[in-house]
Amino acid sequence: MSNAVGRTVLFTCVVLMACGQVTTTNTALVAVEKQEPVYRDPLYKKVNKQIMDNVYSGITGFGVVSPQEKAFIEKGYSTKKTSIYGEIPYDSLQVILDNERFGPNDIFYDLGSGVGKVVTQVYLNTPVKKAVGIELSGSRHAGAVKMLKNFKQTDAYNDRKRNGKTKRTLAFAQQDFLKANINDATIIYMCSTCFPPELMTGLIKKFQKINRQGLRIITLKVLPDYENNGFRFERSYKLPMSWSKQGNVSAVYVYSYVGDVFK
Ligand SMILES: C[S@@+](CC[C@H](N)C(=O)[O-])C[C@H]1O[C@@H](n2cnc3c(N)ncnc32)[C@H](O)[C@@H]1O
Numbered sequence: 001m002s003n004a005v006g007r008t009v010l011f012t013c014v015v016l017m018a019c020g021q022v023t024t025t026n027t028a029l030v031a032v033e034k035q036e037p038v039y040r041d042p043l044y045k046k047v048n049k050q051i052m053d054n055v056y057s058g059i060t061g062f063g064v065v066s067p068q069e070k071a072f073i074e075k076g077y078s079t080k081k082t083s084i085y086g087e088i089p090y091d092s093l094q095v096i097l098d099n100e101r102f103g104p105n106d107i108f109y110d111l112g113s114g115v116g117k118v119v120t121q122v123y124l125n126t127p128v129k130k131a132v133g134i135e136l137s138g139s140r141h142a143g144a145v146k147m148l149k150n151f152k153q154t155d156a157y158n159d160r161k162r163n164g165k166t167k168r169t170l171a172f173a174q175q176d177f178l179k180a181n182i183n184d185a186t187i188i189y190m191c192s193t194c195f196p197p198e199l200m201t202g203l204i205k206k207f208q209k210i211n212r213q214g215l216r217i218i219t220l221k222v223l224p225d226y227e228n229n230g231f232r233f234e235r236s237y238k239l240p241m242s243w244s245k246q247g248n249v250s251a252v253y254v255y256s257y258v259g260d261v262f263k
Helices: 003-018 026-033 042-055 067-074 090-100 117-125 138-152 155-159 197-210
Strands: 107-111 130-135 169-174 187-190 216-219 231-239 250-257
Touching (some): 042 090, 042 117, 090 117, 107 117, 117 138, 117 169, 138 155, 138 169, 197 231, 197 250
Parallel strands (some): 107 187, 187 216
Antiparallel strands (some): 216 250, 231 250
């Protein structure tokens, strides 16, 4: 983290504490000042949650799709559910980010990114070089674009544009993810709960073609026939989602590409 980021975090902490939105101890502030691994600092994540709440004010992916757009998204699939919306909450995604350790050379994609919250949180709370959301719905993509406009006006966005000498990217595209060029991906996330089997098969074939050792796929639905497609199951998480009833959780699976070792 650059000194500028450290100063901004510190300044934001002070402002938030003054507003009573964040309480902390001196130890946390000292950690930020000392430039210790900031992405692991609970205060840093708390401040970023507040930043996200601000830039997403009035922007939602729920209930914004018209019947025409729903039909457009679901066209061609046997299970007419692909347009259904749901989100991974900030704290649930953070469990994944804390454990998966995204690095400064990683290139992250969220396939079916809705209004882009996952991508924005990855940009804020990890050092990835590039974070991209791909979403077919025009109205949800418009939400992501509006948020990005808000976000670009903040110090938080501008401080994170660079990681040392490396320029970082946060971007959104309105596109069918099956047709998108994601060949530079090192980590792919998809909230695939409602994706039908033929879509999951199309996706794993696409991931296999990327042919990158170590490519990580983080998915709510298991990858079909993953070993024969060159993937190894690594681990899973059990996390609450936006649709979870009190106390319920959904599984999130992590796979990595290992090539043809299973053949
Ligand atoms: C369950 S939402 C996930 C939102 C976000 N990723 C999150 O976890 O907070 C899934 C999204 O996938 C989108 N989607 C479905 N099929 C798609 C396709 N072929 N290409 C791009 N997006 C698609 C839907 O419109 C929907 O917004």
